Amino acid sequence: MRIDVVTIFPDYLAALDLSLVGKARRTGLLDLRVHDLRDWTTDRHRTVDDTPFGGGAGMVMRPDIWGRALDDVLGGPPAQSRLVVPTPSGEVFTQRHAEALAGEEHLVFACGRYEGIDARVAEHYRAAGVPVSELSIGDYVLNGGEVAALVMIEAVARLVPGMVGNPESLVEESHGAAGLLEYPVYTKPPEWAGLEVPEVLLSGHHGRVERWRRDEAITRTSARRPDMIEALDPATLDKHDLRL
Numbered sequence: 099m100r101i102d103v104v105t106i107f108p109d110y111l112a113a114l115d116l117s118l119v120g121k122a123r124r125t126g127l128l129d130l131r132v133h134d135l136r137d138w139t140t141d142r143h144r145t146v147d148d149t150p151f152g153g154g155a156g157m158v159m160r161p162d163i164w165g166r167a168l169d170d171v172l173g174g175p176p177a178q179s180r181l182v183v184p185t186p187s188g189e190v191f192t193q194r195h196a197e198a199l200a201g202e203e204h205l206v207f208a209c210g211r212y213e214g215i216d217a218r219v220a221e222h223y224r225a226a227g228v229p230v231s232e233l234s235i236g237d238y239v240l241n242g243g244e245v246a247a248l249v250m251i252e253a254v255a256r257l258v259p260g261m262v263g264n265p266e267s268l269v270e271e272s273h274g275a276a277g278l279l280e281y282p283v284y285t286k287p288p289e290w291a292g293l294e295v296p297e298v299l300l301s302g303h304h305g306r307v308e309r310w311r312r313d314e315a316i317t318r319t320s321a322r323r324p325d326m327i328e329a330l331d332p333a334t335l336d337k338h339d340l341r342l
């Protein structure tokens with residue numbers, strides 16, 4: 099998979115050189131490139147923004163600069179690319195979006211700043227046949243798209259085959275295939291701060307451990323995210339032998 103990120107703060111994406119994503123880049127599993135939008139400016143001050151039509155506070159990022167950058171980044175291989183625009187006015191990004199994006203050959207993240215990117219940029223590429231996803235990572239507002247891009251890239255990259263050691267672990271994690279929050283986890287020491295590990299986890303009885311974990315996932319999800327319980331597909335409940 100190839101991922102390009104266009105931003106006026108390339109250093110913000112330095113975290114993608116670390117940990118699993120960094121290793122995937124070094125081993126060639128992930129072709130991730132970060133670009134400075136100002137490289138496509140032509141004036142001495144490397145200007146990327148201007149005042150908003152219609153008035154109002156703040157500045158808007160210019161479509162001509164973004165157009166030159168995205169034409170270059172979208173223009174090469176692979177043939178089919180998806181443009182992802184982090185924005186507080188977008189659809190809320192979920193694990194389902196991560197799964198869908200992980201199936202793409204090429205993602206291009208356009209990280210806005212100021213009051214955002216001129217709306218004609220997304221409109222132009224949609225009209226040109228480029229799939230465009232305008233996505234928010236939650237109901238709060240950041241100062242730009244870089245942090246949102248980091249969140250989405252990590253959520254997507256970890257689903258790329260070969261990224262995580264044990265793909266089975268992706269099924270049981272929160273928001274995974276079972277559609278539930280993950281059960282509580284414990285490790286040594288068996289007693290800490292006067293608190294003990296649930297006895298069933300020390301029993302060595304795998305069937306009992308599995309049932310306990312499924313029950314805990316249901317209990318936790320019911321308490322914290324009743325909306326997820328409502329959304330559960332009955333077939334999922336059967337598939338994972340879950341009982342509400």
Ligand SMILES: OB(O)c1ccc2cc[nH]c2c1
Binds near residue numbers: 185215234235240243
């Ligand atoms: O909250 B966000 O996800 C977000 C995304 C992009 C821009 C651009 C300017 N402010 C932004 C906020």
